Amino acid sequence: MPVSAIADVTLAAGGWVITKDMSDDAADVQRVLAGDVDAYAALVDRYYDRCARFAVRMLGNRDDAEDALQATFLRAYRALDRYQERDRFSAWLYRILVNQCRSIAARRAHRERVFVREEALLLNAPDRSVGWSGEDEEFVQRVLSELDPLLREAFLLKYIEEMSYEEMSALTGVGVSALKMRVKRACDRLRERWERIKHD
C-alpha cells in the first residue's frame, strides 16, 4: 500500500496504529470494496473497543456511546469508496467518531428535554450505573462529564488516546496552540475539582 511520508509523520505516533493493522486494514477495505461485506466485520471488530472507550468517556453514558459507534461505522461504510489509502484507516475512522460524538452531544440537550418525562417514568436511577466497574471509574466519568465538551475532547485525545498535538490537529481541524490551551484549561478545571474534593 503506498503511504506517503507525510502520512507517516502525521499519523504514526500515539500507539494508535501498528503496521500490521495498517496492512490488515488496507486488505479489508479492498475486500469490502470488491463486494465482500463481511470483511467490514473485521474492521468493526478491530476498532470497536477502542472507539467505544473514547465514546463512553466523551459522552458519559453507554446508550449515547453506542449510538455514536453505530453511526460512525455505518457512515464509514457508506463513505468507504471515498476513503483514500494515503490516510490511515484508523485515523480516518477516528475523525468520523469525533464528529459523531460532537453531533450527539450537541443534540442531547434537546432530546433530553423531549424525552425526560418518559425516561423518568421508565428508568430506575440505580440501573443507569449497571456495568460500571467501580467507584473510581464512576468518579472519573463524573469529573470528565463536568468538563466543557471541547475541553473534554482535547483532554481525552491527549491523555487517554495519547495522541500528539499534531495528530490531534489533523483529526479535529483545530490549531495546535488552541489545542494546547484546551488541554491546559481541562487540567486546570480538573485541578480545581481535585482541590474542592480535598477540602470537602
Place this chain on the structure above:
Amino acid sequence: MIDSEQHTYIDMIAREARRPVATDRAARERIMTLVRSEPAPHRRSSVWAAIFQPRFSLSPAVSTLLAAGLVGIGVIAGAFAMNRDGHQVGQPRFAAAQRLPVSDTVVKFVFVAPQAEHVSLVGDFNGWDASKTPMVRSEHSGLWTVTLPLPEGRHLYAFVVDGNSWSADPNAPFAPDDGFGHANSVRIVNRGS
C-alpha cells in the same frame, strides 16, 4: 498548587479512563445488520490510480516536460478560477477530496413501547421495509432507539411493533394519511440538526 500534585491527579484520571470499557457483542452485530442493508460501496473509477500508477514508462526528459505542462494547465485553470477581485472561487480541489462525508445528518429515533418484543423503524429512507432498520431496546427500560444517517430533506416514517402494529411517532408531526390506512410521522432533517 504544585505541578506534581496536578500530575498525580491527571495521571490518576488518565489511568482510570484508559481502561477498556465493557462492550456488547450484540452491538457489533447490530452494526453489521445495518451495514448489510446498505448498498455496497464500490471503488470509484481509478482516474488517480491511472495517473499515479501508469502502466507505461516515460523517460526523465518526457516526464519533466509532462510535469511542466501539467503545472501550466494548473496555473491557467487557477487563473480562470479567480473572480475579478482576485479571490478564488470555490474550494481547493484537494481539500474537497479529503473532506469527510457531510451530506447526511445522524438522526436518533426513540419510541416508547415497554411491552413490545420487537420494534422496527420504517420510512421512505429504507423502502418501508420493516426488516431493514430494527430498533434496540435500552436496557431496563421500554425505550427503543435507533440512530442512522439521513440526507437533508423531509422524511416520512413510522414504527412497526412486533411485526404488525404500525404506529406514528407521538413526539413528531403527523403526515397526511398515506392512503393505506397508516399514520406516518414527519422528520425534517437539516444539516447539523
